[in-house]
Amino acid sequence: MRNWNTILLILVALFALNSCKKVIHLDLNTASPQLFIEGNIYDHPGPFSVKLYYSVNFDQSNIYPPAVGAIVSISDNVGNSEQLTERSPGVFYTLPWRGVSGRTYSLNVKVGDKTYSASSTMPASTSIGSIYFQRSLFGNDIFTGIDFSDNGNSSNYYRLVYFVNNVQQPDIHVTDNRLSQNNTISYLIRPSDTDPKLVMGDRVAIRLEAIDKGVYEYLRTAGHLGGQSASPANPISNINNGALGYFNASATRTLSAIVPK
């Protein structure tokens, strides 16, 4: 039902054969640089990284200044703790350990005199049942979908990371078991118009991440994109103190397939 706006636009386009798009200039408000934090821990061997950088104004280039010299540490709820090493500006690395399902990981970031923290609990992993391909309603494009079994009676949350020929696609895909608890969940990836069009022989891969509620809320609200929402807003972060971004401990499984004829 989130695709209503797509349908509406198609409808509108059918009516108004003369509808048109153009680039316009707007005098947008500016904002002081906002700290963005992104950290992921998986149930496979590390090292894992935490990236820190600042936002820029809309009319500037997409080059984001790193937060150099921050103090970043990660700990878990069984007593492990580690300070990360800044190997390139704004990117901090752990030692090569492996995340464990069921543990709660905490991130602590100190930039100047401000401290930001977040925690995330790694759920149990979920395997992908199968990958399928389907023709789109318009334009005969090939869409990729997966089926997987929800593994329980609790609320589960999932993120799908989509790769085409080993290149990660930037769109956010999340789903939960709210409407299909302990059952098969089917998810069809609707590519954005910047995603590559699939052709026979392409290799697609999907990484299914079992994520916790905080990460799901962040990615879900980030995925809304704000374009058609009546009131676009910043995603709900699981990091405190006003930082943008998220900290995610997730169990992942990946499956790949070749696009058939």
Added chain:
Amino acid sequence: MKKKLVIFCVLFQLVIVSLFSQPYSTISGQIKAASTGEDLIGAVVSVNEFPNLSVATNAYGFFSLSLPPGSYNLTAQYTGYKSQNISVNLDKSLNLNFFLLEQPRELEEVVVYSKRRDENISSTNMGLSKLDPAELRNIPILFGERDLLKTIQLLPGIMPVGEGRSGFNVRGGGSDQNLILLDEATVYNASHLMGFFSVFNSDAIKDMSVYKGNEPAEYGGRLSSVLDLKMNDGNYKKLGVSGGIGLISSRLLVEGPIVKDKGSFIISARRTYADLFLKASRDTSLNKAALYFYDLNAKANYRIDAKNRIYLSGYFGKDVLGFGNTFGINWGNSTATLRWNHLYSDRLFSNSSLIFSDYNYKINLNSGVKMNIISRIQDYSMKQDFQYFGDNNNTIKFGFNEIYHQIIPGVITAITNVSLKSLTNKSALEHALYFSQLLKFSENISAEYGTRLSLFNLMGPGSFYSYDAAGAITSTAQYSSGKFVKSYFNLEPRLSVNYTLDSESSIKTSYARNVQNLHLLSNSTSGNPTDLWIPSSNNVRPELADQISTGYYHNFMENLYEFSAELYYKKLQNQIDYKNGAELNFNENAESQILFGDGRAYGLELYLKKKQGRFNGWLSYTLARTERKFDGINRGAYYPAKQDRTHDISIVGLYDLSKRWSLSATWIYYTGNAVTFPSGKYMLDGKTMFYYKDRNANRMPAYHRLDLGATWIRKKTAKFESSWTFSLYNAYGHDNPYSITFQDNKNDPTKTEAIQTTLFKFVPSFTYNFKF
């Protein structure tokens, strides 16, 4: 509450008793069109011997007038009709019907007597606009389809929700805060094709009134406005067929007598065929698409005797949208009204109605997931209205209304093994009791006061949840069938006072409180057929609006020109907004996604109309502000609501060039909506993300547009009539923004850009109309 009811009843009895003891005789009856027998609403009977005495017909064409015994000359008048004089010798009460002849179309500047020519000066109504569908025939409109809901947007204080849309905002209210009544039945979704057409086929509509928050006590249930539409009754004299064939839709109307002069029927239907263009497409996926709507209006009435009359009317409409067998959605309204008019005496008019209303949508998914979703809201309602005509300075209205609402938010039938759960059904009772009295204190001062008592009960069965601030369930209560979960009682006082300065000008002031117990959850810019209605509950309190307004009304040049200036201030409580990233679709806990806050709206509305002549039309200007205040938004400060528009101008001009040609033009300008644009950007996993500061701190560019229209009467005889209408929408092709989106530049990914989408430029259309 019981105590209040008792006091109310006692007071009411006193008033009635004092009124029955009059030494006057009563003339009552109906005013009808001579050619068709159609009742005329708001037609005026005046008494030549008492220049200041006149009464207007009610919604059923009924009037009642009390005079001391004697000889009188009575005149009945109605816009577009020749007035009729009847002399009576009044020694006892009598029944008298007028049959008015239609005024032929004249090109000379003739004086056509309107309802009561200075009705806007003398009535106590404020914030009321009436439109006669026949008057709108020549106003140009998108796709050439005449549309009442788009035409009222040309009036002050009423603004479109967006380009080409039939949804509207009244004095800063949301589009769900308008009560839309078709022959008394609530229409929950008044638009076809995602809002580009209204569900009202203007051929089927006789009369339309819009009350902008100052409605009389017989109306209630929405905060901002009441749009009251009455369907045509049909021709009592002879069988008639008329219709129109247009570029994307056609319509047909059949009407005639059931028993000549005693009963009549009317059936009108419309269908669009935009999908035929798709069928012609060579694209194999496009030509499988279905995209159309149809609607049907039907009404029959029969006069049993001089005191009893029954009406049965109904509406049925459906939109169908689908792509082959992979996806389909259809949605539509249906309404049915059974009414009985009864005269208990020549002064006490009664109308009893049984009303049914339904809005539903069905989604059929057959890709990836295979399932069907059905959602509906249904009302079963009973309404009793009495109108008592006292002496001519005193009219009383009272009655009650009972509505049973059933809301089925979503029933899922899955074909594959996906265990999607259906949402819990909700049911509620809405009761209202009202009383109002129109009193003329002196030559100069008249007032209408009244009150509406409303009671809302949310009923079981089901689980009802309470939520904490984060939206998590804190407690669950189980209720069995018919048990009241939550009740809300509200008193809605209404008052309107008219002080007439002289025969050409008056000052009015009014106060009204309105209560709304059904709330539409919609967080899209456009409004979707799948938006969900929810009742007031343990989490959602009734929305309240208090409006005060004052206005100056002046007619000049013998009522040829009509001018009004109205100021309003509206205070809103328990308004609804949504948490950031609110999940409203198919969420059992949708109530946990809501924020509650306050609002205020104020403005100035100016209106100048030239009512008759070869050249006529109007100018309308609104200066307004609409703000909201929510704890979690913009640090709890007032901020502009999405529909806040500072300036809104409409100019409508109609010109009769010759007997065959008439021309029209409309020009519209309004300030862009308040929107939230990005203040910065950052990168998330390779994707450019936007950073937002304050809600609604930005503006869409201003909107303006010129539409042109022409009507050519090809043939006009007593037996057959045909005409062509031509229109050009957005005649100077201004790039009005439908949406503005932000994205990376495709050629230079280090840059971001704002993209404006424009929908309609230079949209021509033509329609062929016929009548025989």
